Amino acid sequence: MYREEILEQYRHPMNFGALKKPNHEAVAANPLCGDRMSLQLRVNAKGIIKDVAFEGSGCALSIASASLFTEWMKEKRVKHVRKVGEAQIQKLIKAPIGPARLHCVLLPFTALQRAFPQTG
Amino acid sequence: MKNIRGQFPIFKKRAKLAYFDNAATTQKPDVVLKAMDIFYREGNAPVHRSVYAIGEAATTSYEKVRDQVREFINATHREEIVFTAGTTASINAVVSGLSESFKAGDHIVLSDMDHHAMIVPWQAAALRKKLNVHFASLTPDGRIDLPAFKKLLTTHKPKFVGVTHVSNVLGTINPVREMIAVAHKVGAIVLLDAAQSAPHMPLDARALDCDFIVFSSHKMYGPTGVGVLYGKKELLERLPPFIFGGHMIETVSREKTMYAPLPAKFEGGTQPVAEVVGLGAAISFVKKIGFKAIQKHDRELSAYTLKALRTVPDLALLGPTTSKDRIPVFSFTIAGIHAHDIATLLDREGIAVRAGHHCAEVLHASLSLNASVRVSLGVYSTTAEIDALARALLKVQKKFYG
Numbered sequence A: 001m002y003r004e005e006i007l008e009q010y011r012h013p014m015n016f017g018a019l020k021k022p023n024h025e026a027v028a029a030n031p032l033c034g035d036r037m038s039l040q041l042r043v044n045a046k047g048i049i050k051d052v053a054f055e056g057s058g059c060a061l062s063i064a065s066a067s068l069f070t071e072w073m074k075e076k077r078v079k080h081v082r083k084v085g086e087a088q089i090q091k092l093i094k095a096p097i098g099p100a101r102l103h104c105v106l107l108p109f110t111a112l113q114r115a116f117p118q119t120g
Numbered sequence B: 001m002k003n004i005r006g007q008f009p010i011f012k013k014r015a016k017l018a019y020f021d022n023a024a025t026t027q028k029p030d031v032v033l034k035a036m037d038i039f040y041r042e043g044n045a046p047v048h049r050s051v052y053a054i055g056e057a058a059t060t061s062y063e064k065v066r067d068q069v070r071e072f073i074n075a076t077h078r079e080e081i082v083f084t085a086g087t088t089a090s091i092n093a094v095v096s097g098l099s100e101s102f103k104a105g106d107h108i109v110l111s112d113m114d115h116h117a118m119i120v121p122w123q124a125a126a127l128r129k130k131l132n133v134h135f136a137s138l139t140p141d142g143r144i145d146l147p148a149f150k151k152l153l154t155t156h157k158p159k160f161v162g163v164t165h166v167s168n169v170l171g172t173i174n175p176v177r178e179m180i181a182v183a184h185k186v187g188a189i190v191l192l193d194a195a196q197s198a199p200h201m202p203l204d205a206r207a208l209d210c211d212f213i214v215f216s217s218h219k220m221y222g223p224t225g226v227g228v229l230y231g232k233k234e235l236l237e238r239l240p241p242f243i244f245g246g247h248m249i250e251t252v253s254r255e256k257t258m259y260a261p262l263p264a265k266f267e268g269g270t271q272p273v274a275e276v277v278g279l280g281a282a283i284s285f286v287k288k289i290g291f292k293a294i295q296k297h298d299r300e301l302s303a304y305t306l307k308a309l310r311t312v313p314d315l316a317l318l319g320p321t322t323s324k325d326r327i328p329v330f331s332f333t334i335a336g337i338h339a340h341d342i343a344t345l346l347d348r349e350g351i352a353v354r355a356g357h358h359c360a361e362v363l364h365a366s367l368s369l370n371a372s373v374r375v376s377l378g379v380y381s382t383t384a385e386i387d388a389l390a391r392a393l394l395k396v397q398k399k400f401y402g
Helices: A004-011 A060-073 A078-093 A099-115 B030-043 B053-072 B087-099 B116-129 B146-156 B176-185 B233-238 B273-289 B291-310 B339-348 B361-366 B383-401
Strands: A024-029 A036-043 A049-056 B081-084 B107-111 B132-136 B160-164 B189-193 B212-216 B227-231 B249-252 B257-259 B315-317 B329-334 B354-356 B372-376
Touching: A004 A060, A024 A099, A036 A060, A036 A099, A049 A060, A060 A078, A060 A099, A060 B339, A078 A099, A099 B339, B030 B053, B030 B273, B053 B081, B053 B273, B081 B087, B087 B116, B087 B189, B087 B212, B087 B227, B107 B116, B107 B146, B116 B132, B116 B160, B116 B189, B132 B146, B146 B176, B160 B176, B176 B189, B227 B233, B273 B291, B291 B315, B291 B329, B291 B383, B329 B383, B339 B354, B339 B372, B339 B383
Parallel strands: B107 B132, B107 B160, B160 B189, B189 B212
Antiparallel strands: A024 A036, A036 A049, B081 B227, B212 B227, B249 B257, B315 B329, B329 B372, B354 B372
């Protein structure tokens, strides 16, 4: 799971930082280590994610996961992202993640769920 | 320390396992497993009040371990030894019992290096009873700041002081005899958390003059699910019980219950007899090796590990950097690599370490950290394993730094 692509995402994550005018945001904490990740999104009236950014300190798996996941969700419907997000992250990581580290890769998804608690 | 490793079946099954999570739980030697197995196969029965032969035999075995524990920690009376589910249960029993008589505004002194098992019960009690909880700070090299600790005591005159014998993160051995004495001077009741020290050094309840001493079986080569609460007789007699039910009573009527005398008062419900028997075997195992040999092994391994960790660039050790007054527990961070990534990659090399806050978030916060990697050694740990650790850490760095 620590292949070069993942490490590269960790070293240079996409969408890392803050948005100027987010209209949705949430923070999720990893109970394993207390790491926190914040997620900011700009969603239009049709429910489509126009921009997204994340911030926080974390392990390579959580940062790489957030990088790939945020990039993937752009221009997609919140409803769809929320529905398939968990499976999609596992697809993006392209490696089996044991139960001990699942929290880490799912951290950006947990934040997304918190940002849209009303969406199913 | 020869032929120790061979006494642990897990290393026969997993010959290459470098098990470095002994501060969380140790592996179990043959003698412990066999004692429990024989109990279940040949002598299983409930203890106390059984009038048949195997019930009486089980009671004898169970009570014999109480005598063993009394001797192990040099307590005065056998009824000062109470079996609990473990250190956490022991502390909860003490906090629940003591806090009943504490009044709003009373002070409690703990320290930044305490385990959550010490901190959380008091925080919960503080909410209920409006108590003030204070934390003694640490020196930059990870030791209790004694002047600050003393000042907290003289300023607040606490009713209770919690003392951690050995830090589960830093490995620091605290000057507990002095800490207990100064706490007594201001009239506090003192509890010593000996969970980490029990497998590494002799405990002497009488010499320490501590009011309560608590520790777990499973961190000293015994089974999970059982631990010890030692309390001075007069204190245990005054302390209200924590678990109510069978066996802890003298008489029960519709109107009221008279509690049983010590130690039964604190041993409500069916006791984990096999586990207590296992604890007895674990104490015998530790005593057979002897603390003199264990401490020599600890000192040598500590010096070796500190030297090995120094060969890893950008590795920052938490707490003391020498082998003086420490057990072989080492927590560290490596610049730019998260503790959990290190732990996962070490696991692939067959090295089992812990990553996270190790139930000591207050300590980590005081060091401005979220997580660290912890390597904690046991009687079966070897220098070859430490060499493998150092090599694996360099490999992790190579992978991450590219």
